[in-house]
Amino acid sequence: MKIHEKYLSRCLQIAKNGLGNTAPNPMVGAVVVHGDRVIGEGFTSPYGGPHAEVRAIASVKDQSLLKEATLYVSLEPCCHYGKTPPCTDLILEKGIPKVVLGIPDPHTKVGGKGIAKLREGGCEVLTGVLEAACREHLKRFLTFHEKRRPYVILKWAQSADGFFAPEKGLRDREARPYWISGPRARQLAHQWRSEEQAILVGTRTAIEDNPALTTREWKGRNPLRVLLDRTLRVPAGYRVFDGQADTLVCCAPDQVREPNGRITYQALDFEGDPLPDLMHLLWEKQVLSLIVEGGAETLRGFIKAGLWDEARVIESPRSLGGGLPAPRSGGTLIGEFAAGQDRVKIFSHD
Ligand SMILES: NC(=O)C1=CN([C@@H]2O[C@H](COP(=O)(O)OP(=O)(O)OC[C@H]3O[C@@H](n4cnc5c(N)ncnc54)[C@H](OP(=O)(O)O)[C@@H]3O)[C@@H](O)[C@H]2O)C=CC1
Numbered sequence: 576m577k578i579h580e581k582y583l584s585r586c587l588q589i590a591k592n593g594l595g596n597t598a599p600n601p602m603v604g605a606v607v608v609h610g611d612r613v614i615g616e617g618f619t620s621p622y623g624g625p626h627a628e629v630r631a632i633a634s635v636k637d638q639s640l641l642k643e644a645t646l647y648v649s650l651e652p653c654c655h656y657g658k659t660p661p662c663t664d665l666i667l668e669k670g671i672p673k674v675v676l677g678i679p680d681p682h683t684k685v686g687g688k689g690i691a692k693l694r695e696g697g698c699e700v701l702t703g704v705l706e707a708a709c710r711e712h713l714k715r716f717l718t719f720h721e722k723r724r725p726y727v728i729l730k731w732a733q734s735a736d737g738f739f740a741p742e743k744g745l746r747d748r749e750a751r752p753y754w755i756s757g758p759r760a761r762q763l764a765h766q767w768r769s770e771e772q773a774i775l776v777g778t779r780t781a782i783e784d785n786p787a788l789t790t791r792e793w794k795g796r797n798p799l800r801v802l803l804d805r806t807l808r809v810p811a812g813y814r815v816f817d818g819q820a821d822t823l824v825c826c827a828p829d830q831v832r833e834p835n836g837r838i839t840y841q842a843l844d845f846e847g848d849p850l851p852d853l854m855h856l857l858w859e860k861q862v863l864s865l866i867v868e869g870g871a872e873t874l875r876g877f878i879k880a881g882l883w884d885e886a887r888v889i890e891s892p893r894s895l896g897g898g899l900p901a902p903r904s905g906g907t908l909i910g911e912f913a914a915g916q917d918r919v920k921i922f923s924h925d
């Protein structure tokens with residue numbers, strides 16, 4: 576690996592510490608190198624706090640070395656006032672002579688202007704190092720800005736013979752999930768929830784499973800719960816309304832109610848396909864990513880509309896012998912691994 580790639584790869588490694596808590600900011604990593612020594616490192620703070628570059632620069636003990644150092648950063652430094660002042664100003668003020676970065680920022684307020692500002696200030700800028708890895712790493716942020724919708728992850732569990740839920744007769748009377756996947760994959764699903772800003776389920780899943788949709792088996796924030804419920808059929812005492820997380824209920828215009836605690840209502844046009852409008856709404860709310868956990872009809876709606884980026888399918892070794900058939904996402908298989916007794920397959924949308 577070339578020297579620039581080595582330090583950029585370290586930027587990506589530390590940037591991951593921000594996963595799930597920097598949004599709507601991107602998770603960025605920065606490393607300050609003097610000669611062949613790393614003298615500072617930083618990653619994006621939770622939203623509203625200092626950016627990766629600021630923290631990396633602040634972590635350098637001997638600030639006089641900055642005048643001879645190179646700053647490595649996974650994304651183009653910002654040049655606008657957001658919650659914090661522009662990173663480009665700090666880099667120039669400290670006299671850092673060289674910046675090596677992964678990819679330009681697609682944010683309309685930055686978009687190449689940060690690079691231009693650094694160059695105008697006399698700083699040498701090298702871009703495009705580990706570009707593909709940086710794009711993958713920042714997929715949520717890039718999709719949000721480039722497609723003006725959240726990055727959409729479809730997730731479900733299916734039996735060895737391709738079923739999503741058993742025949743109705745095999746279910747309890749009580750509303751609760753029928754577990755196809757094992758405990759390790761279920762814990763992994765909670766980790767995945769903690770990494771995204773929102774989670775969505777369809778009406779029948781909410782009614783039949785009474786899901787909590789929280790991250791209780793993993794550390795991290797609960798995502799915004801998005802519920803498709805055209806006619807407000809989901810009973811008021813159900814877990815999605817328990818106040819553990821914000822809940823956005825998407826319903827027909829004549830069903831909209833006043834907000835109630837952490838529950839808000841949003842009209843969608845269910846006469847046609849409500850998903851494109853929902854995507855736009857989530858974009859307006861600055862939701863960078865959404866995990867869709869079912870049911871089968873809901874997942875098929877996203878697949879049919881082409882509104883997905885990644886599918887995570889948990890395959891159990893157990894057969895159900897019948898029931899509700901699982902969806903098929905299509906796309907390209909890009910990864911596969913074991914989670915306890917189950918296999919996880921990751922597909923990307925072509
Ligand atoms: N194996 C797994 O990973 C999972 C299994 N499950 C299981 O799946 C079953 C539920 O799945 P399923 O029956 O397919 O139902 P869904 O949970 O997908 O709910 C379907 C309903 O949601 C509304 N809806 C969903 N998408 C749209 C859309 N694009 N446009 C308009 N309305 C939409 C409609 O409500 P309306 O008709 O009122 O308009 C529709 O009838 C349960 O048995 C559950 O246990 C659930 C999740 C995960």
Ligand SMILES: Nc1c(N[C@@H]2O[C@H](COP(=O)(O)O)[C@@H](O)[C@H]2O)[nH]c(=O)[nH]c1=O
Nearest residue numbers: 732753754755756784786787788789868
């Ligand atoms: N049945 C099934 C899943 N079901 C999904 O998990 C939801 C339950 O969430 P919670 O109440 O927070 O535990 C449920 O409504 C559905 O979306 N998930 C899986 O990983 N494997 C499974 O076999």
Ligand SMILES: [Zn+2]
Nearest residue numbers: 626652653662
């Ligand atoms: Zn910045």
